Amino acid sequence: MSTALQPVDFPPAARRSAFFAGALGLTVIVALGLWRPAHSFRSYLVAFLAWLALPLGCLALTMLHHLTGGRWGMALRHIWHASVNTLPLLALLFVPLLVGMGYLYPWAQPEVVADDEVLRTKQLYLNVPFFVVRAGFYFACWLVLAYFLNRWARRSPSTADGEEPRCFRLLSGPGLALMGLTVTFAAIDWAMSLEPHWFSSIYGVMFANGQLLAALAFAVLLTLMRGPRLDPDVQRDLGNLLMAFTMLWAYLAFAQLLLIWSGNLPEEIPWYLRRLDHGWQWVALSLLLLQFVVPFMLLLSRAVKRDPRKLATVAALILAMRFVDMWWTVAPAFPSESPLWRCLDLAAVVGIGGIWLGVFLGALRTTPPDLVVEELPHA
Amino acid sequence: MRPRIHGMLAEFGTPTDLVAAVRRTTEAGYRRVDACTPFPIEELEEALRLQPTRLPLLVLLGGILGGAGGYFMQYYAAAIAYPLNIGGRPLHSWPAFIPITFETTVLVAAFTAVFAMLALNGLPMPYHPVFNVPRFAMASRDQFFLVIEATDPQFDEERTRQFLLDLQPHDVWEVPH
């Protein structure tokens, strides 16, 4: 069973085409930015947040797995590590957003703040220098965590005599707590404050869960596509985990909807009014159906979880819907534009995604084989 | 015609022995065979050639029934039977109906799981012929039993007893009705 020892691998051509597509997408966005900078930054923000979900989700999953253990994680761990390795790239890709803050965030526009009493009271938190400092802090936390986890993993892969080095768990506990806080506040800073009057205290949890779901779907998809054949039990567990995270997604989304819908308060409900009108309602409906109903029903079936191809299809669907969800969550915050302009959001997704995938595939190649082999579940 | 006895009972000491014995029994062509164990043994399903249970399907149906019923109940009450304007919310206020729909789904599905399991197993059945063998009390402790029922077409008191003895059990008994 030599397949069992093969790491997930892609031909170099895949990397090249990813970089090419990325360059193309970024060119479109930059060209657009010269003409309509506001829109360009908006598309860029959506795409950035959507792709950021993968490395951050993978980072959290890695630490979660260090704490809980379980064979399901062994199969995915090297993908997580490779994905986490792309965090420096994302820190770099964040810089354009600092440039575009004035176009994106109403609270960063002095003339808007001057006219708005609520925003003036919020200036204590929502102001440009503090925003930059916080963003720096978030990335610093993530990069440090990523650095240590990867370094230890390379240096001391888990050995056959059982226990992993204790340092993993010592880091992962506080690390996860730190992740929870930084992801929450990053979500508040980067996405929620686009509509600075609105607030929802569940937002950070939803964001973090979305990242976990995206990362899990991504890792499952790659493993099933290119990796070794999985142990049926592990594969079933992965299917169940995907189902659990989709259910969690639906749960959180519904909880927020229900509470805001019942409250019907003027400072809360506009968020949904914007997202359930002007065509966005169809996006919302597709989220309900394709992010929850369809994957949930499919994952209930044991046959789907047993068949790698079917499970991979479901994972791909979930992953795709994660991007749609991020689009639906973030993009309606901006003043309404014609649907044609919205299509250009795709260019940013391809642009950032191409570059990210290229770097990720490179990282995947350099993931030390002993890490892969030793962590592999029995096939 | 009703056979004289219920069947033959053989006792084994370990799950491995029992599974092997059951395999040989089904391979020998016996069909009305059962195994009684102190805990579930997955391998017996395949050894006894059991069909996969229909329970998940029934539970799914129960869940769908419960969910649809629960939602309709609320819709009927709030929009048809007694349409009242509560705080300007629509009569068909679907977000508010989801929690109960979920609960009824789970409730009916759970009832289905339990009662279908009991019904398919024919429980409660406080009297069963195997209990007539005193040693069978060990089936709920640490011993593993194989039953060949007398209604099996291949069953013959002498030959079946011999067959069971060949499996090297701890002991073999006749099970009276």
Next chain:
Amino acid sequence: MATEVHREVHEQRESARPPLIGPGHNFATVTDKISALALSRPTSRRWWLGFGFSFALVMLLLLAISHLLVRGVGIWGINVPVAWGFAIVNFVWWIGIGHAGTLISAILLLLHQQWRTSINRFAEAMTLFAVACAGLFPLLHMGRPWYGYWLVPYPNTMQLWPQFRSPLVWDVFAVTTYLLVSLMFWYVGLVPDMATLRDRSTHRMGRIVYGVLAMGWRGSARHWQRYEAAYTLLAGLAAPLVVSVHTVVSFDFAVAILPGWHSTVFPPYFVAGAIFSGFAMVLTLVIPIRALYGLHDFITARHLQNMGKILLATGLMVAYGYLMEAFAAVYSGNPYERYVQVNRMIGPYALMYWALIACNIVTPQLLWFRAVRASPVALFGVAMVVNVGMWLERYVIVVVSLHRDYLPSSWGMYSGTIWDWATFLGTIGLFLSLVFLFIRFMPVISIFEMRTLLPEAKVKEELP
């Protein structure tokens, strides 16, 4: 072969951890030791002492309820503006405690966490008893409990239906469903063990009672097949159900637009709090019982450590909830939201607030240390503190948000009366009495599942 190598690696890794069953046990000893707890006679003096104490509290509960039925809810401290007092606080507290059982059983079963086996039965029973105690409070709070059936939708002579847009009606459905499903889950899990007790019992009455409860279980492979399917399906249903129940409880508050209640983080944060308090209560009960009945072989140090870790994790989630609530108030810019937070911290109930922070956030941080997790006494202490803290949390949420309305003319103070306390203590007595009865007459640990954990339960396949 790689397969075999990795299976062995995995098994070795498993074996390197502390074992789930003490050494020297086989099917017979496991069976006999656990079933002896329920079958042994005479009843120990310590049991009578504990049960007697709890039962005295039950009498107190009956007294408090009788007084309530005669005089009405006016004997409690509730009044406008604080119309929700102890009853709701205790309801939420008990329901929260009732979450660990099904969670341990269902979710850990689904996650193949085998360490659940020795505590699941006990935790499930605890769930049932806690939910029963919880259910008492809304019923009594209605003032006329004998009309409780009006909450059930049925074609009645008033042509009225429950108001399905109200979270209080959701509560009825959620709690009832939870009680019924937990009961079925618990009972289905008990059936094979009832058969064991039926066959072990030497007393005629015992044989009949356990025999009726066992429903004629004989361990047939066909039965086991459907049994396992049904049990797993029940677990799959119960897991989201647990989450939904405390979510609905959180909706009781969050659907209202009252500052301090209307917060979208309430559902997940309440669920985490429920699991937090549930595990605390499991620890509170398991540690003494383990010591008293000498169950160290079945409830090992590893069990306690794992529960300590879960306590820490859920405690951090609860802390996250507090943080988000406070941050939301500041960030929202809403003066009323801000006021409620400030009022919690420095208002008349500030002492309660800081006590709850100390109990729920500060104390569990001790669990970062392995030494604390490894010491049953320390764990017991932390669990007790958390029990108190979770009660305080509900008290702060309920009372502080209500006691100062928008208009200073409708401000007021609240405190429980002696009857509030009597009812609360009484339910603790009811809970403990049921626990004592349970450990006296039922197998505290799932016997048949313990058997499956033994190495000889594995069928050794001869290679074809």
Next chain:
Amino acid sequence: MPQVFHRSFNTLSRVSVFGSLLFLGLAAWAASVYVRSSYATNRDIARDQPIPFSHEHHVTGLGIDCRYCHDSAEKSRYAGMPATKTCMNCHQQIWTGSPVLAPLRASYQNDVPIPWVRVHRLADFAYFDHSAHVNKGVGCVTCHGPVDRMPLTWQHGTLLMSWCLDCHRQPQMFLRPREQVFNMEWQPPPDQEQQGRQLVEEYGVRQLIHCSTCHR
């Protein structure tokens, strides 16, 4: 010996499982029948009165209008029970020696009211205004039934909340023109629903099913 139960217990257990289900169903059915029965609601049960007053005789026989005795039906929350004086308007000369009317005379002489037994007793938490109903076109017969044919008075409706709601939810099926309210013989026209809708419009009938309409 593990055999604890006799073989008949298999049948017994099945019978008890299904029997208890059946029993519960029957009990629920019986309860629902009971609460609607005249035993529980007093419907159709003629009440014994201190004087066996016959509406049939006074209304159908003598043609006395409802309002002769119940003179506040149009103006007040209460339809009004006639004072002893009202009875004496006629009975000072008619049936003066009748032993049946002895309580009436005693009441008149001693200035003590006759303790009539109340036939229609609404729960105290239900607000009811007689004049509102009468003036919006609800006929006497609609709620009280054919009083003109009752030798002794009985309660015609169940007085259950559902009984109120049956009309409150669809008043157009029951309303009649105002001038027909006291007409005991009035029959709804074939197009009652349409005419009823017009009356609902004309009389301004609204706010009928809010909780606070009756429970205030």
Next chain:
Amino acid sequence: MNLIENVRLFGHSRFAIVGCLLLVLACGCQQEMARQPSYRPWEPSPFFADGQADRPVEPGTIARGQLRDNRWLVEADGARAAEAVAVLAAGASPLGTLALAAVSAPPPADSFPFALTEDMLQRGRLQFNIYCAVCHDRIGTGNGRIVQRGYVRPPSFHSERLRQAPAAHYFRVITRGQGAMPDYSAQIAPADRWDIVAYIRALQLSQDAPVDALPPAIRRQLVQER
């Protein structure tokens, strides 16, 4: 007490305990909200000496809406009118003073305190048919159902004496009774009494009208019928 009795008593007491416990359930039988301690009209009351919850009007007080501020509506009789004036003076409200001025001049013999309208005649007919027709019959000849059952027969409204009687006479009789006729002051409101009087006038006219007085259409109809 012997042993057997002891055993039987024990058995009984067990039943008694169960019975007591079942009695607890009976608290569900109370309907406190359906029977509240407040009184409804005509309820008996053990509290008051006369055993009634309804209280008589306190002497010297006037209930809201019962101020008799129009003497002609209240009393057509001179003696009672003085009493009404006294009440009004005691009230001394602006409205009362105004009403007092309005009624201070004695009315002519057959005048009504207000202008007659079609509606008032309709109302008068309705009230007449309810309260009067039982004896006086529907056209006022005095042969109503009650009279047929043995009540003293009232005089016909169409007698010359009654046709000549002033309107105030009828009002006074309704209010105070006369001969066998009881008073109807409790049953018929003062304004309604005037309406009835007006209708009686119409009845009288109907039985004794000269043909010339009829409207042309009806006159033509009469001619045709003849």
